[in-house]
Amino acid sequence: MSRLFLLRHAKAGWAAPGTSDFDRTLTQSGQSDAKALGMRMRSIGLIPDLILCSPARRAVETLEFVASTLFDSPPKTELVQELYNSDATDYLHAVREAxxxxxxxLVGHNPMMEDLAFELPSAGDQQAMRGTASGFPTCGLAVIxxxxxxxxIRRNGGRLEAFLKPDL
Structure with missing residues (x-):
């Protein structure tokens, strides 16, 4: 059995004038949410063997804040360019190649996270996913x-074990 954790980056501020989308940073609430999510993951034993992360600043910062409360010693982490400004097919390819x-x-962005979270679990779990929230919230974590x-892995081949948000 294998598990995939899909983590959408935490809340980020808008790009300041002269700053690119790639360089957007987390807000204070995004930082707090990421730390809280890391603590929740640790408390229920959601510890990954490998991390693939978008190189966008908000994704890297999300991982840093989650990791600060999740790990004693983080596992191998790879920044994967294809996880920024791509599509769900590229995300799926990165997972399959890992x-x-x-x-x-997997730490990345919407709409790719939402697309995978709705496509990978069985049809019944897709309905449960739709009932968790409207869309895939920032700092949301799907465990499949x-x-x-x-x-x-293939479409409808997984089981949604949990959907976590930092505030629940």
Missing amino acids: QVAETLL SFPGPLAD
Whole structure:
């Protein structure tokens, strides 16, 4: 069995004049939410073997704040350019190509996170996902399990184990 954790970056501010979208930083509430989510993940044992993260500043900062409360020693982390400004197909490709034992944390952006969270679980779990919120909120975490390795994941092939937000 394998598990995929889909983490949308925490709340970021708007790009300041002269600053690119890529360089947007987290707001104070985004920083607090990421720390809170890391603590929740730790308390229920959601510890990844490998992390793939978008190189956008808001995604990297989200990971840093989550990691500050989640890990004693973080696992291998890779910044993957294709996780910024791409589509769900690129996200799925990155997951399938990752060399991970059992559990992968993917830190990225919407709409790709939402697309994967609705496409990968079984049809019944897709309905549960739709009932969790309108869309995939910032600093939301979908936990999806699969019967085989992540290299073999397919549409409707997983099970939504949990959907976490920092405030619940």
